[in-house]
Amino acid sequence: xxxxxxxxxxxxxxxxxxxxxxxxxxxxxxxxxxxxxxxxxxxxxxxxxxxxxxxxxxxxxxxxxxxxxxxxxxxxxxxxxxxxxxxxxxxxxxxxxxxxxxxxxxxxxxxxxxxxxxxxxxxxxxxxxxxxxxxxxxxxxxxxxxxxxxxxxxxxxxxxxxxxxxxxxxxxxxxxxxxxxxxxxxxxxxxxxxxxxxxxxxxxxxxxxxxxxxxxxxxxxxxxxxxxxxxxxxxxxxxxxxxxxxxxxxxxxxxxxxxxxxxxxxxxxxxxxxxxxxxxxxxxx
Amino acid sequence: xxxxxxxxxxxxxxxxxxxxxxxxxxxxxxxxxxxxxxxxxxxxxxxxxxxxxxxxxxxxxxxxxxxxxxxxxxxxxxxxxxxxxxxxxxxxxxxxxxxxxxxxxxxxxxxxxxxxxxxxxxxxxxxxxxxxxxxxxxxxxxxxxxxxxxxxxxxxxxxxxxxxxxxxxxxxxxxxxxxxxxxxxxxxxxxxxxxxxxxxxxxxxxxxxxxxxxxxxxxxxxxxxxxxxxxxxxxxxxxxxxxxxxxxxxxxxxxxxxxxxxxxxxxxxxxxxxxxxxxxxxxxxxxxxxxxxxxxxxxxxxxxxxxxxxxxxxxxxxxxxxxxxxxxxxxxxxxxxxxxxxxxxxxxxxxxxxxxxxxxxxxxxxxxxxxx
Amino acid sequence: xxxxxxxxxxxxxxxxxxxxxxxxxxxxxxxxxxxxxxxxxxxxxxxxxxxxxxxxxxxxxxxxxxxxxxxxxxxxxxxxxxxxxxxxxxxxxxxxxxxxxxxxxxxxxxxxxxxxxxxxxxxxxxxxxxxxxxxxxxxxxxxxxxxxxxxxxxxxxxxxxxxxxxxxxxxxxxxxxxxxxxxxxxxxxxxxxxxxxxxxxxxxxxxxxxxxxxxxxxxxxxxxxxxxxxxxxxxxxxxxxxxxxxxxxxxxxxxxxxxxxxxxxxxxxxxxxxxxxxxxxxx
Numbered sequence: 001x002x003x004x005x006x007x008x009x010x011x012x013x014x015x016x017x018x019x020x021x022x023x024x025x026x027x028x029x030x031x032x033x034x035x036x037x038x039x040x041x042x043x044x045x046x047x048x049x050x051x052x053x054x055x056x057x058x059x060x061x062x063x064x065x066x067x068x069x070x071x072x073x074x075x076x077x078x079x080x081x082x083x084x085x086x087x088x089x090x091x092x093x094x095x096x097x098x099x100x101x102x103x104x105x106x107x108x109x110x111x112x113x114x115x116x117x118x119x120x121x122x123x124x125x126x127x128x129x130x131x132x133x134x135x136x137x138x139x140x141x142x143x144x145x146x147x148x149x150x151x152x153x154x155x156x157x158x159x160x161x162x163x164x165x166x167x168x169x170x171x172x173x174x175x176x177x178x179x180x181x182x183x184x185x186x187x188x189x190x191x192x193x194x195x196x197x198x199x200x201x202x203x204x205x206x207x208x209x210x211x212x213x214x215x216x217x218x219x220x221x222x223x224x225x226x227x228x229x230x231x232x233x234x235x236x237x238x239x240x241x242x243x244x245x246x247x248x249x250x251x252x253x254x255x256x257x258x259x260x261x262x263x264x265x266x267x268x269x270x271x272x273x274x275x276x277x278x279x280x281x282x283x284x285x
Numbered sequence: 286x287x288x289x290x291x292x293x294x295x296x297x298x299x300x301x302x303x304x305x306x307x308x309x310x311x312x313x314x315x316x317x318x319x320x321x322x323x324x325x326x327x328x329x330x331x332x333x334x335x336x337x338x339x340x341x342x343x344x345x346x347x348x349x350x351x352x353x354x355x356x357x358x359x360x361x362x363x364x365x366x367x368x369x370x371x372x373x374x375x376x377x378x379x380x381x382x383x384x385x386x387x388x389x390x391x392x393x394x395x396x397x398x399x400x401x402x403x404x405x406x407x408x409x410x411x412x413x414x415x416x417x418x419x420x421x422x423x424x425x426x427x428x429x430x431x432x433x434x435x436x437x438x439x440x441x442x443x444x445x446x447x448x449x450x451x452x453x454x455x456x457x458x459x460x461x462x463x464x465x466x467x468x469x470x471x472x473x474x475x476x477x478x479x480x481x482x483x484x485x486x487x488x489x490x491x492x493x494x495x496x497x498x499x500x501x502x503x504x505x506x507x508x509x510x511x512x513x514x515x516x517x518x519x520x521x522x523x524x525x526x527x528x529x530x531x532x533x534x535x536x537x538x539x540x541x542x543x544x545x546x547x548x549x550x551x552x553x554x555x556x557x558x559x560x561x562x563x564x565x566x567x568x569x570x571x572x573x574x575x576x577x578x579x580x581x582x583x584x585x586x587x588x589x590x591x592x593x594x595x596x597x598x599x600x601x602x603x604x605x606x607x608x609x610x611x612x613x614x615x616x617x618x619x620x621x622x623x624x625x626x627x628x629x630x631x632x633x634x635x636x637x638x639x640x641x642x643x644x645x646x647x648x649x650x651x652x653x654x655x656x657x
Numbered sequence: 658x659x660x661x662x663x664x665x666x667x668x669x670x671x672x673x674x675x676x677x678x679x680x681x682x683x684x685x686x687x688x689x690x691x692x693x694x695x696x697x698x699x700x701x702x703x704x705x706x707x708x709x710x711x712x713x714x715x716x717x718x719x720x721x722x723x724x725x726x727x728x729x730x731x732x733x734x735x736x737x738x739x740x741x742x743x744x745x746x747x748x749x750x751x752x753x754x755x756x757x758x759x760x761x762x763x764x765x766x767x768x769x770x771x772x773x774x775x776x777x778x779x780x781x782x783x784x785x786x787x788x789x790x791x792x793x794x795x796x797x798x799x800x801x802x803x804x805x806x807x808x809x810x811x812x813x814x815x816x817x818x819x820x821x822x823x824x825x826x827x828x829x830x831x832x833x834x835x836x837x838x839x840x841x842x843x844x845x846x847x848x849x850x851x852x853x854x855x856x857x858x859x860x861x862x863x864x865x866x867x868x869x870x871x872x873x874x875x876x877x878x879x880x881x882x883x884x885x886x887x888x889x890x891x892x893x894x895x896x897x898x899x900x901x902x903x904x905x906x907x908x909x910x911x912x913x914x915x916x917x918x919x920x921x922x923x924x925x926x927x928x929x930x931x932x933x934x935x936x937x938x939x940x
Binding site: 016019104113185266280 | 664673675676680685688693754757767769771772773784786787788791822880883884901915918919922930931936
């Protein structure tokens with residue numbers, strides 16, 4: 001590198017390192033260090049795995065952890081199944097103006113705060129809400145129906161919140177599939193099912209993977225939707241973290257929880273990438 | 286009469302007000318190589334996609350081996366198509382690509398392996414089964430795309446300008462190869478192209494298409510020597526063109542005076558032109574003989590002289606542009622036999638052509654059109 | 658399947674109906690939120706008590722409208738303050754990152770690129786607590802050694818800004834990189850060839866080319882910051898931004914005031930988003 005170029009490199013490289021170091025890497029190391037210490041007296045700490053033992057020893061924590069993971073997988077699968085046909089429609093069937101209009105319509109709701117979207121579902125689903133009134137008016141129910149505060153309501157909200165992050169990568173990858181490749185599939189004797197299975201889905205794989213990773217991440221780390229739409233006994237793991245940190249002020253245990261959540265999401269992201277033969281650079285960049 | 290492999294009857298396709306294909310009929314006998322040649326937008330792709338089943342005709346019929354296929358969806362038609370950009374499946378390797386259609390038919394696994402191996406052998410690429418699509422060269426992809434169709438033994442193979450994406454040298458090579466493959470598979474090929482040379486080299490029969498209609502169907506020689514319309518004369522091969530008026534018409538001979546005042550005579554080739562009609566006259570550069578002395582040209586009806594305005598050297602296809610005294614420019618082929626090796630700008634040459642070689646048509650708008 | 662493959666009419670229509678249903682699903686919550694902003698009632702729910710604009714302009718109890726509700730306006734101000742600084746910082750760092758990864762080859766480049774992407778796959782709440790933990794470690798350390806209590810390292814607006822900045826930067830980096838990737842380096846070479854210095858070439862040729870992406874990145878960052886919840890929740894102090902303020906109210910029970918705020922937010926953010934899209938279309 002020439003001298004000027006070297007200076008330029010340093011000027012560009014330093015902010016990157018400061019950002020990643022001070023806001024991402026060191027904080028996470030610090031969080032890990034906090035999670036492996038145990039308070040043994042006022043202002044006195046010892047290094048131990050006590051917090052992790054607490055986590056593994058308490059069924060409520062383990063159960064919530066497993067439930068959150070499973071529900072997030074389910075939410076991801078539902079988002080994929082619901083969003084895929086729509087993405088295919090926008091990418092391959094709608095043409096011209098309709099195509100760009102539908103694409104925009106997909107985007108616009110997500111420029112609105114998640115809080116507002118959740119609020120909308122509350123208005124729709126609660127006992128005095130729109131659906132309940134509608135059912136009574138139609139005659140399918142003779143008293144107000146509470147549809148809020150259960151797993152289904154929460155799932156509806158989770159899928160809704162993540163939809164964009166599934167549909168957009170799917171549209172982008174499927175748009176790059178040439179019509180003639182689909183036609184060739186038919187021309188050589190394929191039908192709707194086999195063309196989907198052997199041509200469209202393999203082609204859309206990078207989009208499916210990146211969409212699924214993001215949706216899974218968002219569901220796993222979601223706090224608002226489970227709190228507002230979920231029931232009293234459908235606890236989400238992020239709620240545990242929040243309560244340890246803010247309510248009980250037990251940062252050591254909270255940090256251990258945070259670290260478990262990070263570990264879980266990393267394992268699942270890494271596993272998905274490995275299984276599908278993708279890389280983080282390809283799917284996110 | 287045995288049924289033809291492909292018969293098209295009064296086929297018409299309208300897109301709203303626009304008629305893309307206008308009452309076209311033709312038939313292709315078994316085992317022949319049939320080309321549809323025309324400029325882009327002439328409707329040739331529409332015909333092909335109707336045969337493949339991707340577009341429904343507005344009216345008319347498509348028969349394959351005597352049976353109408355109008356109600357047969359594309360995945361059930363006994364025709365296969367080589368797409369313009371080949372449409373090889375990038376998510377599969379070569380063997381999977383070729384085996385795709387066989388899997389759809391439910392052929393047994395080892396049978397598929399055998400057939401794929403066989404067809405790879407036939408296209409001369411026996412060891413590429415496990416390769417990926419993007420590891421192949423342009424010519425190899427071409428052959429794989431054809432093999433992918435041929436392994437299904439279709440009644441008719443459709444080819445949609447498959448050579449368009451290749452560079453010039455490879456295209457020349459693939460022309461010969463396609464013809465050889467067609468002979469080897471002994472299957473009916475229907476080929477569409479805007480490149481006259483591809484059509485002329487490979488085809489048994491060529492249809493020249495313009496504005497949704499067939500202008501002429503015939504062998505390459507027929508199109509070249511006896512174009513039936515000004516469009517065909519202009520589109521197939523090169524021509525000098527003049528517009529003029531018929532001043533004499535007698536016993537199959539026409540005399541035409543061009544707008545610049547040149548007098549030309551030519552055979553009317555049984556076209557209906559009479560005195561006073563506006564006419565366009567087409568003469569190919571290679572039909573004109575040049576000479577240093579006027580005496581060599583005694584046998585020609587049309588004799589002139591002019592000076593060399595420029596020399597367009599292009600190897601075997603070299604030409605001269607000669608300027609007559611009246612200022613007309615005429616392109617003539619420059620023979621590379623050595624006789625004219627020293628010709629340069631400003632030299633005076635005599636030239637002439639036989640009336641048999643000139644084609645005259647009633648004046649039409651095709652005269653001013655520039656193709657390709 | 659695609660239009661050139663014929664499908665039975667029933668299949669085609671049911672497919673269309675499904676897509677229509679999907680968009681209904683997308684629109685429904687937003688529509689009800691907007692509609693109930695005009696409900697002349699204490700509750701954002703049925704029965705419909707007639708239309709009113711009181712939830713926007715009302716100044717008397719019990720119907721104090723958005724424009725007279727001090728705490729909400731303050732929260733809005735906080736949100737705008739946070740969003741502005743987050744956007745500014747992440748656009749600057751996003752641009753330098755984009756140049757770094759586009760123009761330089763260095764050891765461990767792909768490792769650093771992966772690190773750069775990492776914030777995208779860290780749950781927001783974890784990002785929040787890690788920064789909370791570290792900043793308080795740092796604050797305690799500083800207090801113990803030199804005795805200064807640095808307010809900025811305790812939960813509050815500065816920490817919220819840092820927390821949001823930590824992951825929004827990645828997104829802005831990707832937006833700017835995408836455009837820089839399309840830049841034809843020979844334009845810069847032409848500028849050098851015509852006598853510009855290296856820096857002048859970047860300033861007069863490359864940066865103007867990047868401008869739409871920088872503006873786009875700013876808008877994206879602004880919107881993301883404005884609607885961020887998870888990371889903010891862990892880092893917030895006494896001055897709450899709008900999402901947190903609304904969340905607290907919602908837990909207590911909602912009035913159509915929240916609908917009115919939501920509607921204004923929707924109008925604001927979709928206007929911004931549409932303007933940005935229009936800007937990129939023009940390009």
